[in-house]
């Protein structure tokens with residue numbers, strides 16, 4: 555039984571992939587605005603953000619500080635992978651409607 559317990563322990567320790575799995579978040583683009591406009595994510599972790607563009611026009615999720623650019627056609631969903639991030643604020647825009655489509659990711 556002792557050897558069996560050690561094997562279980564090693565199996566558990568040897569599974570960093572479970573912790574490394576990205577946490578998932580959702581953003582919606584509606585009327586050329588992001589909802590929510592503020593997204594809080596854990597610092598130091600990989601994060602997947604699913605961006606659903608409900609407008610008929612394409613949008614580009616863009617952030618200079620995150621070094622991300624992703625075009626999302628109208629009526630479709632795009633995946634933006636970021637992180638691990640240092641704690642802080644990371645602004646993003648919808649580049650095609652930068653006057654209204656603004657948001658910030660807060661890593662904490």
Ligand SMILES: [Cu+2]
Nearest residue numbers: 614616623649
């Ligand atoms: Cu761009």
